[in-house]
Amino acid sequence: MAESEAKWYVVHTYSGYENKVATDLKTTAENRNLQDMIIDVKVPVEIVTETVGDKTKEVENKLFPGYVFVKMVYTDETWYVVRNIRGCTGFVGPGSKPVPLTDAEVYRMGVETRSVKLNYSVGDSVRIIDGPLEDFVGVVEEIDADKDYVRVVVSMFGRETPVELELAQAEPIED
Known part of the structure; x- marks a missing residue:
């Protein structure tokens, strides 16, 4: 299967388990030799500067708490692997059938970025x-x-x- 067939899916997790689910999923994909089927796993975050009293620190905030994004080729085997990760409650979609994100949703949600050559400026x-x-x-x-x-x-x-x-x-x- 080619990476071109892979699509982004959203997996629902227990709150606070996003990073654990992501690392366990990557490890399981490697152990089962499914790197060509489960291509990428992401937990989108943003860096926010918090000020408490007179101290400031940078903190990572999850953009979508309770969700992990998985780029994979959907098969019975990959479905089974993802569903059986501890902390995972299932795919986002009707019933047990996951629905892949569209390209527009992927870019809008910040899961992937695309580079656009900017050949105009303000006033053009x-x-x-x-x-x-x-x-x-x-x-x-x-x-x-x-x-x-x-x-x-x-x-x-x-x-x-x-x-x-x-x-x-x-x-x-x-x-």
């Missing part, structure tokens, strides 16, 4: 190349590469309207 005119406003032209007002979004001001119905897009949904207009 861009054409929207995807979505309901496809082929509209606007001016870039704000760019946030970390959050994969750009704000473009588009003229529609005789008024300036700000529109938020993903970085890859706009391209510069060649003069």
Whole structure:
């Protein structure tokens, strides 16, 4: 089976067991020679600076407490391995059939990141190349590469309207 067939699935765990489930799943995949079937296991976190009194420290906060993301090729064997990890309560999906995440969900949730070559900047005119406003032209007002979004001001119905897009949904207009 190829990695191209692998999809991201969400596994529900007992609260506080996310890291244990992730490490146990990686270990079990190695022990059973399933590295080509269970490709990756992630617990998305964000680093937050907390201040208590006069002390500040950086803390990892889980973005989705109680959930672990698993990139795998879905078979009866991989289903069995994941379901039988201690602390795992099951896959997210109707009944016992897990539903894979779409590519858009994977990027939006921060499970995977994709690199977009940014060839425009604030003040440039861009054409929207995807979505309901496809082929509209606007001016870039704000760019946030970390959050994969750009704000473009588009003229529609005789008024300036700000529109938020993903970085890859706009391209510069060649003069």
